[in-house]
Amino acid sequence: MTSRLSRIPRSDALDNRERILEAARALFATEGLNVPLREVARRADVGPATLYRHFPTKEILATEAFADQMRVCHDVVDGGLADPDPWHGFCSVIERICELHARDRGFTAAFVSTFPRAVDFTAGRDYALRAIAELAGRAKEAGNLRHDFVLDDLVLMLMANNGIQATSTAARVAASRRFAAFVIQAFQAAPEQAPLPPVARLALVLPGMTL
Incomplete structure:
Protein backbone atom coordinates (compact mmCIF):
# COMPACT_ATOMS: atom_id res chain seq x y z
CA MET A 1 0.00 0.00 0.00
CA PHE A 66 0.36 22.93 -27.02
CA ALA A 67 -1.65 19.72 -26.66
CA ASP A 68 -4.97 21.58 -26.84
CA GLN A 69 -3.89 23.60 -29.90
CA MET A 70 -2.81 20.42 -31.67
CA ARG A 71 -6.20 18.84 -31.00
CA VAL A 72 -7.90 21.92 -32.44
CA CYS A 73 -5.57 21.75 -35.44
CA HIS A 74 -6.61 18.13 -36.02
CA ASP A 75 -10.29 19.09 -35.76
CA VAL A 76 -9.72 21.82 -38.36
CA VAL A 77 -8.09 19.54 -40.93
CA ASP A 78 -10.58 16.74 -40.25
CA GLY A 79 -13.39 19.21 -40.89
CA GLY A 80 -11.77 20.24 -44.15
CA LEU A 81 -11.48 16.64 -45.28
CA ALA A 82 -15.13 16.02 -44.44
CA ASP A 83 -16.30 18.94 -46.61
CA PRO A 84 -17.85 17.61 -49.85
CA ASP A 85 -16.36 20.61 -51.68
CA PRO A 86 -12.56 20.14 -51.51
CA TRP A 87 -11.77 23.75 -52.39
CA HIS A 88 -14.13 25.09 -49.75
CA GLY A 89 -12.61 22.66 -47.25
CA PHE A 90 -9.09 23.71 -48.23
CA CYS A 91 -9.94 27.43 -47.85
CA SER A 92 -11.54 26.77 -44.49
CA VAL A 93 -8.39 25.01 -43.29
CA ILE A 94 -6.19 27.90 -44.42
CA GLU A 95 -8.39 30.49 -42.70
CA ARG A 96 -8.76 28.61 -39.43
CA ILE A 97 -5.13 27.47 -39.24
CA CYS A 98 -3.93 31.04 -39.80
CA GLU A 99 -6.17 32.29 -37.01
CA LEU A 100 -5.09 29.49 -34.67
CA HIS A 101 -1.45 30.32 -35.23
CA ALA A 102 -2.05 34.08 -35.01
CA ARG A 103 -3.46 33.61 -31.52
CA ASP A 104 -0.38 31.69 -30.34
CA ARG A 105 3.05 32.60 -31.71
CA GLY A 106 4.71 29.77 -29.84
CA PHE A 107 2.49 27.16 -31.48
CA THR A 108 3.65 28.27 -34.93
CA ALA A 109 7.29 28.08 -33.87
CA ALA A 110 6.75 24.59 -32.49
CA PHE A 111 4.76 23.47 -35.53
CA VAL A 112 7.43 24.43 -38.06
CA SER A 113 10.35 23.28 -35.88
CA THR A 114 11.84 19.84 -35.50
CA PHE A 115 11.47 18.48 -31.99
CA PRO A 116 13.36 15.17 -32.04
CA ARG A 117 12.54 14.41 -28.39
CA ALA A 118 8.88 15.40 -28.66
CA VAL A 119 7.48 12.34 -30.41
CA ASP A 120 3.83 13.11 -29.69
CA PHE A 121 4.07 16.62 -31.11
CA THR A 122 5.89 15.44 -34.23
CA ALA A 123 3.28 12.74 -34.81
CA GLY A 124 0.47 15.27 -34.43
CA ARG A 125 2.10 17.69 -36.84
CA ASP A 126 2.73 14.93 -39.39
CA TYR A 127 -0.92 13.87 -39.16
CA ALA A 128 -2.06 17.44 -39.87
CA LEU A 129 0.31 17.83 -42.81
CA ARG A 130 -0.71 14.50 -44.35
CA ALA A 131 -4.38 15.46 -44.05
CA ILE A 132 -3.75 18.83 -45.69
CA ALA A 133 -1.77 17.12 -48.46
CA GLU A 134 -4.72 14.82 -49.12
CA LEU A 135 -7.14 17.75 -49.15
CA ALA A 136 -4.84 19.71 -51.48
CA GLY A 137 -4.75 16.74 -53.86
CA ARG A 138 -8.54 16.69 -54.00
CA ALA A 139 -8.68 20.45 -54.62
CA LYS A 140 -6.18 20.07 -57.47
CA GLU A 141 -8.23 17.29 -59.04
CA ALA A 142 -11.30 19.52 -58.85
CA GLY A 143 -9.37 22.18 -60.77
CA ASN A 144 -9.50 24.81 -58.01
CA LEU A 145 -6.01 24.66 -56.50
CA ARG A 146 -3.05 25.60 -58.67
CA HIS A 147 -1.18 22.53 -59.85
CA ASP A 148 2.23 23.64 -58.56
CA PHE A 149 1.13 24.00 -54.92
CA VAL A 150 3.33 21.99 -52.52
CA LEU A 151 3.26 21.57 -48.74
CA ASP A 152 6.34 23.78 -48.44
CA ASP A 153 4.07 26.63 -49.54
CA LEU A 154 1.90 25.96 -46.49
CA VAL A 155 4.93 26.10 -44.17
CA LEU A 156 6.03 29.33 -45.87
CA MET A 157 2.54 30.74 -45.30
CA LEU A 158 2.63 29.84 -41.59
CA MET A 159 6.05 31.44 -41.17
CA ALA A 160 4.86 34.63 -42.87
CA ASN A 161 1.66 34.63 -40.81
CA ASN A 162 3.74 34.31 -37.65
CA GLY A 163 5.66 37.44 -38.63
CA ILE A 164 2.61 39.69 -38.31
CA GLN A 165 3.35 42.45 -35.80
CA ALA A 166 0.28 44.08 -34.28
CA THR A 167 -0.67 46.11 -31.24
CA SER A 168 -2.85 43.36 -29.76
CA THR A 169 -3.91 39.76 -30.26
CA ALA A 170 -7.21 40.95 -31.74
CA ALA A 171 -5.40 43.12 -34.28
CA ARG A 172 -3.03 40.27 -35.12
CA VAL A 173 -5.97 37.93 -35.73
CA ALA A 174 -7.70 40.53 -37.92
CA ALA A 175 -4.51 41.01 -39.94
CA SER A 176 -4.14 37.24 -40.21
CA ARG A 177 -7.63 36.93 -41.70
CA ARG A 178 -6.76 39.48 -44.38
CA PHE A 179 -3.46 37.71 -45.02
CA ALA A 180 -5.27 34.38 -45.37
CA ALA A 181 -7.56 35.93 -47.98
CA PHE A 182 -4.53 37.06 -50.00
CA VAL A 183 -2.97 33.60 -49.68
CA ILE A 184 -6.13 31.83 -50.81
CA GLN A 185 -6.28 34.01 -53.93
CA ALA A 186 -2.62 33.21 -54.62
CA PHE A 187 -3.27 29.47 -54.25
CA GLN A 188 -6.35 29.47 -56.47
CA ALA A 189 -5.95 28.09 -59.99
CA ALA A 190 -8.07 30.93 -61.42
CA PRO A 191 -7.88 33.73 -58.84
CA GLU A 192 -11.06 35.70 -58.21
CA GLN A 193 -11.02 39.30 -57.04
CA ALA A 194 -13.13 38.58 -53.97
CA PRO A 195 -13.52 41.32 -51.32
CA LEU A 196 -10.85 41.19 -48.61
CA PRO A 197 -11.52 41.23 -44.87
CA PRO A 198 -11.17 44.63 -43.13
CA VAL A 199 -7.74 46.17 -42.72
CA ALA A 200 -6.14 45.77 -39.27
CA ARG A 201 -3.94 48.44 -37.70
CA LEU A 202 -0.40 47.06 -37.52
CA ALA A 203 2.48 48.13 -35.33
CA LEU A 204 4.72 49.30 -38.19
CA VAL A 205 2.10 51.42 -39.96
CA LEU A 206 1.91 55.01 -38.78
CA PRO A 207 -1.38 56.94 -38.67
CA GLY A 208 -1.96 58.88 -41.85
CA MET A 209 0.18 56.61 -44.03
CA THR A 210 -1.94 55.44 -46.98
CA LEU A 211 -1.44 54.29 -50.55
Whole structure:
Protein backbone atom coordinates (compact mmCIF):
# COMPACT_ATOMS: atom_id res chain seq x y z
CA MET A 1 0.00 0.00 0.00
CA THR A 2 2.80 2.41 0.93
CA SER A 3 4.60 1.68 -2.35
CA ARG A 4 1.46 2.31 -4.39
CA LEU A 5 0.69 5.57 -2.61
CA SER A 6 4.23 6.79 -3.19
CA ARG A 7 3.62 6.59 -6.94
CA ILE A 8 0.53 8.83 -6.78
CA PRO A 9 1.47 12.48 -7.46
CA ARG A 10 0.86 14.73 -4.46
CA SER A 11 -1.64 17.57 -4.89
CA ASP A 12 1.10 20.20 -4.53
CA ALA A 13 3.12 18.50 -7.29
CA LEU A 14 0.04 18.52 -9.54
CA ASP A 15 -0.55 22.18 -8.72
CA ASN A 16 3.05 23.01 -9.62
CA ARG A 17 2.73 21.16 -12.92
CA GLU A 18 -0.45 23.01 -13.87
CA ARG A 19 1.06 26.37 -12.91
CA ILE A 20 4.11 25.64 -15.05
CA LEU A 21 1.92 24.70 -18.03
CA GLU A 22 -0.25 27.79 -17.58
CA ALA A 23 2.81 30.03 -17.42
CA ALA A 24 4.38 28.33 -20.44
CA ARG A 25 1.21 28.73 -22.53
CA ALA A 26 0.98 32.43 -21.70
CA LEU A 27 4.66 33.15 -22.41
CA PHE A 28 4.92 30.98 -25.52
CA ALA A 29 1.76 32.59 -26.94
CA THR A 30 3.11 36.13 -26.66
CA GLU A 31 6.88 35.68 -26.87
CA GLY A 32 7.37 32.47 -28.86
CA LEU A 33 9.64 29.58 -27.96
CA ASN A 34 12.68 31.72 -27.22
CA VAL A 35 11.46 32.38 -23.69
CA PRO A 36 14.02 30.98 -21.21
CA LEU A 37 12.73 28.20 -19.00
CA ARG A 38 13.96 30.23 -16.04
CA GLU A 39 11.34 32.87 -16.95
CA VAL A 40 8.65 30.18 -17.18
CA ALA A 41 9.62 29.00 -13.69
CA ARG A 42 9.54 32.58 -12.37
CA ARG A 43 6.07 33.20 -13.87
CA ALA A 44 4.84 29.90 -12.38
CA ASP A 45 6.33 30.82 -8.98
CA VAL A 46 8.38 27.61 -8.78
CA GLY A 47 12.08 26.94 -8.68
CA PRO A 48 14.00 25.86 -11.81
CA ALA A 49 14.58 22.45 -10.24
CA THR A 50 10.84 21.94 -9.87
CA LEU A 51 10.27 22.88 -13.51
CA TYR A 52 12.96 20.49 -14.76
CA ARG A 53 11.60 17.72 -12.54
CA HIS A 54 8.30 17.90 -14.41
CA PHE A 55 9.63 18.92 -17.84
CA PRO A 56 13.30 17.99 -18.42
CA THR A 57 13.45 19.80 -21.80
CA LYS A 58 11.71 22.71 -23.49
CA GLU A 59 10.51 20.29 -26.20
CA ILE A 60 8.63 18.21 -23.62
CA LEU A 61 7.16 21.35 -22.04
CA ALA A 62 6.04 22.67 -25.44
CA THR A 63 4.46 19.34 -26.34
CA GLU A 64 2.33 19.42 -23.19
CA ALA A 65 1.60 23.15 -23.42
CA PHE A 66 0.36 22.93 -27.02
CA ALA A 67 -1.65 19.72 -26.66
CA ASP A 68 -4.97 21.58 -26.84
CA GLN A 69 -3.89 23.60 -29.90
CA MET A 70 -2.81 20.42 -31.67
CA ARG A 71 -6.20 18.84 -31.00
CA VAL A 72 -7.90 21.92 -32.44
CA CYS A 73 -5.57 21.75 -35.44
CA HIS A 74 -6.61 18.13 -36.02
CA ASP A 75 -10.29 19.09 -35.76
CA VAL A 76 -9.72 21.82 -38.36
CA VAL A 77 -8.09 19.54 -40.93
CA ASP A 78 -10.58 16.74 -40.25
CA GLY A 79 -13.39 19.21 -40.89
CA GLY A 80 -11.77 20.24 -44.15
CA LEU A 81 -11.48 16.64 -45.28
CA ALA A 82 -15.13 16.02 -44.44
CA ASP A 83 -16.30 18.94 -46.61
CA PRO A 84 -17.85 17.61 -49.85
CA ASP A 85 -16.36 20.61 -51.68
CA PRO A 86 -12.56 20.14 -51.51
CA TRP A 87 -11.77 23.75 -52.39
CA HIS A 88 -14.13 25.09 -49.75
CA GLY A 89 -12.61 22.66 -47.25
CA PHE A 90 -9.09 23.71 -48.23
CA CYS A 91 -9.94 27.43 -47.85
CA SER A 92 -11.54 26.77 -44.49
CA VAL A 93 -8.39 25.01 -43.29
CA ILE A 94 -6.19 27.90 -44.42
CA GLU A 95 -8.39 30.49 -42.70
CA ARG A 96 -8.76 28.61 -39.43
CA ILE A 97 -5.13 27.47 -39.24
CA CYS A 98 -3.93 31.04 -39.80
CA GLU A 99 -6.17 32.29 -37.01
CA LEU A 100 -5.09 29.49 -34.67
CA HIS A 101 -1.45 30.32 -35.23
CA ALA A 102 -2.05 34.08 -35.01
CA ARG A 103 -3.46 33.61 -31.52
CA ASP A 104 -0.38 31.69 -30.34
CA ARG A 105 3.05 32.60 -31.71
CA GLY A 106 4.71 29.77 -29.84
CA PHE A 107 2.49 27.16 -31.48
CA THR A 108 3.65 28.27 -34.93
CA ALA A 109 7.29 28.08 -33.87
CA ALA A 110 6.75 24.59 -32.49
CA PHE A 111 4.76 23.47 -35.53
CA VAL A 112 7.43 24.43 -38.06
CA SER A 113 10.35 23.28 -35.88
CA THR A 114 11.84 19.84 -35.50
CA PHE A 115 11.47 18.48 -31.99
CA PRO A 116 13.36 15.17 -32.04
CA ARG A 117 12.54 14.41 -28.39
CA ALA A 118 8.88 15.40 -28.66
CA VAL A 119 7.48 12.34 -30.41
CA ASP A 120 3.83 13.11 -29.69
CA PHE A 121 4.07 16.62 -31.11
CA THR A 122 5.89 15.44 -34.23
CA ALA A 123 3.28 12.74 -34.81
CA GLY A 124 0.47 15.27 -34.43
CA ARG A 125 2.10 17.69 -36.84
CA ASP A 126 2.73 14.93 -39.39
CA TYR A 127 -0.92 13.87 -39.16
CA ALA A 128 -2.06 17.44 -39.87
CA LEU A 129 0.31 17.83 -42.81
CA ARG A 130 -0.71 14.50 -44.35
CA ALA A 131 -4.38 15.46 -44.05
CA ILE A 132 -3.75 18.83 -45.69
CA ALA A 133 -1.77 17.12 -48.46
CA GLU A 134 -4.72 14.82 -49.12
CA LEU A 135 -7.14 17.75 -49.15
CA ALA A 136 -4.84 19.71 -51.48
CA GLY A 137 -4.75 16.74 -53.86
CA ARG A 138 -8.54 16.69 -54.00
CA ALA A 139 -8.68 20.45 -54.62
CA LYS A 140 -6.18 20.07 -57.47
CA GLU A 141 -8.23 17.29 -59.04
CA ALA A 142 -11.30 19.52 -58.85
CA GLY A 143 -9.37 22.18 -60.77
CA ASN A 144 -9.50 24.81 -58.01
CA LEU A 145 -6.01 24.66 -56.50
CA ARG A 146 -3.05 25.60 -58.67
CA HIS A 147 -1.18 22.53 -59.85
CA ASP A 148 2.23 23.64 -58.56
CA PHE A 149 1.13 24.00 -54.92
CA VAL A 150 3.33 21.99 -52.52
CA LEU A 151 3.26 21.57 -48.74
CA ASP A 152 6.34 23.78 -48.44
CA ASP A 153 4.07 26.63 -49.54
CA LEU A 154 1.90 25.96 -46.49
CA VAL A 155 4.93 26.10 -44.17
CA LEU A 156 6.03 29.33 -45.87
CA MET A 157 2.54 30.74 -45.30
CA LEU A 158 2.63 29.84 -41.59
CA MET A 159 6.05 31.44 -41.17
CA ALA A 160 4.86 34.63 -42.87
CA ASN A 161 1.66 34.63 -40.81
CA ASN A 162 3.74 34.31 -37.65
CA GLY A 163 5.66 37.44 -38.63
CA ILE A 164 2.61 39.69 -38.31
CA GLN A 165 3.35 42.45 -35.80
CA ALA A 166 0.28 44.08 -34.28
CA THR A 167 -0.67 46.11 -31.24
CA SER A 168 -2.85 43.36 -29.76
CA THR A 169 -3.91 39.76 -30.26
CA ALA A 170 -7.21 40.95 -31.74
CA ALA A 171 -5.40 43.12 -34.28
CA ARG A 172 -3.03 40.27 -35.12
CA VAL A 173 -5.97 37.93 -35.73
CA ALA A 174 -7.70 40.53 -37.92
CA ALA A 175 -4.51 41.01 -39.94
CA SER A 176 -4.14 37.24 -40.21
CA ARG A 177 -7.63 36.93 -41.70
CA ARG A 178 -6.76 39.48 -44.38
CA PHE A 179 -3.46 37.71 -45.02
CA ALA A 180 -5.27 34.38 -45.37
CA ALA A 181 -7.56 35.93 -47.98
CA PHE A 182 -4.53 37.06 -50.00
CA VAL A 183 -2.97 33.60 -49.68
CA ILE A 184 -6.13 31.83 -50.81
CA GLN A 185 -6.28 34.01 -53.93
CA ALA A 186 -2.62 33.21 -54.62
CA PHE A 187 -3.27 29.47 -54.25
CA GLN A 188 -6.35 29.47 -56.47
CA ALA A 189 -5.95 28.09 -59.99
CA ALA A 190 -8.07 30.93 -61.42
CA PRO A 191 -7.88 33.73 -58.84
CA GLU A 192 -11.06 35.70 -58.21
CA GLN A 193 -11.02 39.30 -57.04
CA ALA A 194 -13.13 38.58 -53.97
CA PRO A 195 -13.52 41.32 -51.32
CA LEU A 196 -10.85 41.19 -48.61
CA PRO A 197 -11.52 41.23 -44.87
CA PRO A 198 -11.17 44.63 -43.13
CA VAL A 199 -7.74 46.17 -42.72
CA ALA A 200 -6.14 45.77 -39.27
CA ARG A 201 -3.94 48.44 -37.70
CA LEU A 202 -0.40 47.06 -37.52
CA ALA A 203 2.48 48.13 -35.33
CA LEU A 204 4.72 49.30 -38.19
CA VAL A 205 2.10 51.42 -39.96
CA LEU A 206 1.91 55.01 -38.78
CA PRO A 207 -1.38 56.94 -38.67
CA GLY A 208 -1.96 58.88 -41.85
CA MET A 209 0.18 56.61 -44.03
CA THR A 210 -1.94 55.44 -46.98
CA LEU A 211 -1.44 54.29 -50.55
